[in-house]
Amino acid sequence: MSTPRRFSYDYPRDAESLAALLQNPEFLRWRAETAGDTNVEVTIEQQADGLMVRVARDREVQLPAFAKKMFGAVNRVVDETLWNREGGQWVARYEIEIPGIPGEVKGKSAIVPRASGCSFESAFEVTS
Secondary structure, eight states, X not given: OEEEEEEEEEESSOHHHHHHHHTOHHHHXXXXXXXXXXXXXXXXXXXXXXEEEEXXXXXXXXXXXXXXXXXXXXXXXXXXXXXXXXXXEEEEEEEEEOTTSSOEEEEEEEEEEETXXXXXXXXXXXXX
């Protein structure tokens, strides 16, 4: 089963600044830790097909008693994002998975320049 989703946010900063932030390992670690994640690992690697940003972290979730038997209270979340410049915008193709739990998230985002900043637009599907 697949569930498509879309969202868009406008930012009062230029597209290059936002792209640099989303490719900055210190910022990505800070963002994950601020959200309560632990054991955060961030790797950035230039590849032939773009810049690969990988963030792996442990996330604690509050589960009802019946679900605790099937899933752990702490899960490893791994997201991999491949960034490229396409025309005047930054484009990211990404996957998010939780090893050991069926399903994943796959999507594509773009940082689009606007007259007063930029827009971060994303479309993704959640499969189970």
